Amino acid sequence: MDIEKAKIILHIYRADPITDDDPEVKEALAMAASDPELMSWFENEQNFDRALAGKLCSIEPPPDLKEKILAEMPISSTESGTIPGLGADVIWWRRPLAMSLSAAACLVLFLGVGTLLLRQSGPDRQEIQEPQTVDTMARYLQRVTSHTDHMEKFDFRHENLAQLRAYMNEKDAPFPVSLPAQLEKMPGMGCVSFTWEGRQVGLVCFKGDKVYHLFVTERDHFPSQKDIAKPIIRQVGKYGTATWTNDLQLYILTAEGRGEDLRRLL
Amino acid sequence: MDTPSLGRPDIDFKELVDDFYAPLYRFGYSLAGNEYDAADLTQQTFFIWAKKGSTLRDASKVKSWLFTTLYREFLRVRRRSIQSISVEPEVLDREMPPVLPDMVSVLDSASAVEMLQELDDIYKAPIILFYLEDLSYKEIAAALDLPIGTVMSRLSRGKAHLKNIMLKKERNKTPSDNSPK
DSSP states (O other): OOOOHHHHHHTTOOOOOOHTTOOHHHHHHHHHHOOHHHHHHHHHHHHHHHHHHHHHOOOOOTTTHHHHHHHHHSSSTOOOOOOOOOOOTSTTOHHHHHHHHHHHHIIIIIIIIITTTTGSSSGGGGGOHHHHHHHHHHHHHHHHHHOTTTTOOOSESSHHHHHHHHHHHEEEETSSSSOOOOTTTTOHHHHEEETTEEEEEEEEEESSSEEEEEEEGGGGOTHHHHHHHSSSEEETEEEEEEEOOSSSEEEEEEEESOOGGGGOOO | OOOOOOOOOTOHHHHHHHHHHHHHHHHHHHHHHSSSHHHHHHHHHHHHHEEEEEEEEOOGGGGHHHHHHHHHHHHHHTTHHTTTOOSSSOOOSSSSOOOOHHHHHHHHHHHHHHHTTOOEEEHHHHHHHHHHSOOOOOHHHHHOOOOHHHHHHHHHHHHHHHHHHOOOOOOOOOOHSSSOO
């Protein structure tokens, strides 16, 4: 073995069952032990590796990460929702690719629908109401919302509501059968559909003085839910939400800001 | 307090999180280059474990399984950029650049991660796993689903690339960057 070959072998050496049992590595190490110049080179390599490893190993996770992992873990394997194209095993509310559109969706669905509707929809939903889970999720979603681009992940972008409606109808995805007059005057931004706990949900975003997100799903998905003729206004962290139903659909409107501010649109 | 049996019933979920959330986060941070994606990848990895961990037959491979899962999630999120790197670069510097331990020692962790982001993706994951020192060579190969020889080859080339990146940055420094502070 010549020095160049020894260097190639020792270049990425570290103590490991594979390298330690390798006769070539043993030979290269022996060569370094008897060649001061090679040994000096090898020590420099090892110092480089140690220094870089030290840098990476000193990366500290956020102090609350472990608690978040435990708190946000589904109690059952059926709590995840999916956005088409992201795969069925993905928690869509956590995915950066989907976060832009899912943040407000989750916030409302979990906090608005979660407390308003799921309370009445059977024991398999009860876990979602766990305050710690809800609070953790709300904080998380609010955090990611500020880091994402709302425009990026629409299924379809258009200002014209008729175009958005046509697109969603063609996909057989929920779209509002009726809109509050003030909302109807606003230009649209885009739309997307996804499933949440097996329920198909449509989301249409509007650009007014700020961005408004309107979620719509079939009324039949929540058979035990009483009608909500007069929108219920809630405040969920920095989001205001308004929830109402008609005979066919359930609506949740959300935007950053005071919940009471939504009343003027309804 | 007992935690729910998520994943395999013989592996305590909370203990699993205790043991691996930090190394997985470091791996995610080094791959993605930012804390938000790193936290997201880490959470997603444990979620997938909760759903699919029961399918892992050999409990001794849970560590590799978690790293593999995080890496696959990273690739899935970065699919577009990965697609553009479908061919392993053939032309590489044959001569190994000089080692620069002092240059590394003056870096902070974020700067080290920043330099890793400049590595070709094909080398990035093996190099990161090598320096995180959580996995053996064999486990790195398993985690990345690569033959051990390929891992060694990519480590060697990746390290050479990394040093070239550092040298280039060093050369581009202005004189004032090098002055004592």
